[in-house]
Amino acid sequence: MAKAEKIPILARVLVAVSAVIGIAAYFFPLWGYHLQAPQYPEGLDMWIWLYKLTGKVDIINDLNHYVGFMKLTESMFWEFKVLPVLTGILILWGLWVALVGTRRAFYWWLGYYAVFAVFSLADFYYRLWQFGHTVDPHAPIRITGYVPPMFGTKHFMNFTISSLPAAGFWVLLAGFVVAVLALLAAWPRAQAARAAARG
Amino acid sequence: MNKGRIKVALALALVAVLAFVAVGARKTAMKLAQDAAQKVYVPPGEYDEFYAFLSGGFNGQIGVYGLPSGRLLKIIGVFSQNPRNGYGYNPETRPMLMTSHGFIPWDDTHHPELSQTNGVPDGRWLFVNANNTPRIARIGLKYMETEEIIEIPNSAGNHPSSFITENSEYLTAGTRFSVPIPQKDIPIDQYKGNFKGTLSFISIDPKTGKMDVAFQILVPGFDYDLAHCGKGPSHDWCFFTSYNTEEAHTLLEINASQHDKDFIAAVNWKRAEECVKEGKYETWHTPYAHNWFDEKKHMAFSEIKKEEKVIKPDQCPGVVYFIPTPKSPHGVDVSPDGKYILGDGKLSATMAVFSFDKMIKAIKEKKFAGDAYGIPILDFESVLDHYVKNVCLGPLHTESDGKGYAYTSCFISSEVVKWKWSTGEIVDRIPVYYSIGHLMIPGGDSAKPWGKYLLAMNKITKDRYLPTGPELNQSAQLIDITGDKMKLLLDFPTVGEPHYAQALPASMIKDKQARIYNLKENEHPYATKSEKNVKVVRKGHEVHVYMTAIRSHFVPDNIEGVKVGDTVYFHVTNLEQDWDIPHGFAVFGAPTSNNLIMPGETKTLVWKPEKPGVYPFYCTDFCSALHQEMQGYVRVSPADANPPMIWRGGGREGKWIVEQ
């Protein structure tokens, strides 16, 4: 594999598409929580974005104090500062890969995307675990070892808590799928086969 | 023998038939009851179709009910203190009850009226009059709280009030108890000619709703009872009934019931506006209070005004005419098209329907039958359109269904009578239980009634509900008016004595209801918007506690340093921003009510402790699972003691700030 070996145009286009899709992640929340209780038939929604929390965060915080959960504020998450930058790098780097089109750059970028995805999800799960295990020992109601759901529904006291990825996540996932398609298009054997067919 | 058998057989057959009829009748009655129950059944969790606002009479409040269920939704404190939430007790709202006679914690609410646009209720404001110390209040329909109260100067017994003009230009006010105007000390038997009335017009700012006394018309000393303003062709006019044109001052029951006819005063308010413009008025200086609630500052303000424009009819010809009307009329009602004016003559079995066009013609052609203190009396026959004959005993008040029919309440014969506006033909009657005063159809006094239901507001309840000692609630009966025959659907007790009501479709205002006060927009000078900012400040003998409340604690919840002789102000801000999470605040031994503080709101409890000791305070609203723990203590030391000035709460401790 020569250093300056290029990936096919199709793969470059797909990389560009993948990068552009990623821009949408700034405009949609990544994850959504929906809390339902007898006193909240209308439900309480909280949305996690790349860089902020929206929805009924204050109300959820007020309720959380009974069991001593930490108060959720945007400033306590370094992720809100870092994730937009990491996503920005992903997008710009992708565009650059599409432009130069070298296989080496493409692989590095793809690797970055995969690590970024795994790291983000793992960090998210860690945060949930931490949330459930950092309770005020003097809280009126004592609980132990509760971790909010990441996917799906859990019951906690009077609440039914559902957690599902939201549009921003799906956008990034779609970007990743397109990146994988690019990988298929650039797969050396496939490329070699196509080259052979062209003779 | 045979005859005997036949007799027995016949008797048996009769018994069978009677039993059959009885069972049938019971079945029919049950079927009817089931039909009625279905029509008023609002399943749990579902909403009523109409908001109804019923005055509270001697309870001085407004009751908000849902129709057709008759469920009581809220009591709004208006002219009476409301210990439920501290209205009229706390310094924020006490200014609302200020008058030129000082602080008055009570009044008698009578006639609620919704603001109108093009003659139709528009869901912006509700107004209601105070009869005893003449006032009008404005209630905002977003917060459903009293937002403004204006006193009516130069008046007494503000009964023909607060009726509105077609585009909410003015509200009416008037003098049911004529008095010396301006007030002075004279023998009561010099009533005739010396006692006067005023018919007042209160302007409404179309943007803010703010009220002002625009002008007052000085009229003879009769008893002005009710009013209604014109619509469509009669837009420029308001009509006021009067009784006691005899000008009796004692035993009115007899002495004020001698004349065959009393008067409807027809007031041309456009003409009055002209006279004001042309300077044809006198400026008087009777003081009156004007109070308003600032929703951002969470605080009421009161000012005393001292200037009013008084129009004397002889200086402003054409401003008022008298229409002779059968015996001591109570209500005066205008048909939805504005063409007919009806005087409900409570001591006559026949009602006179006047034609607005004929009235204008009679005025033009000067068909007068004399004058009363210079005010022209129109010739009865020239203004009369037709009679409603033998309507009932004691007709009081009439509303419309928008389909050409009028419904009149009859106090003496305890019934509602349905008749046709255009002909006076009676088409139906239904008994009510008992002695109905006013009745109300949603939009029934507007240009476009919604119809559907009629609410009878009755004065005598007696045996209608489980007895509760000598004092019984008044009753309301809901009647279905969709068909040819009126049908009684529901019977429910009411709070206070509703004298009149208004209703509008729930959809018009339901979604505009405020759920909280925005904490960020709270401009109360003593608001504490975060637990970080709590403090206790001593200014001489004043102690200001800047306190917060959130589930489920107050900060501070320990206060030490108060001394006998101090006045303690607990300024409590509810930090919650969630729907329906109020907190209450009450202090042991404080001679005042509790405060119920809505999310984002600040309210103050003022207390002058008189004896040393340690006094608990607590949240009076069951706000959360730990509501019982929402409590605290304030220590009171003797006047000459030197206690440490400290506070605790929220896991912190602080020292007071001492200002000079």
Ligand SMILES: [Cu+2]
């Ligand atoms: Cu509370």
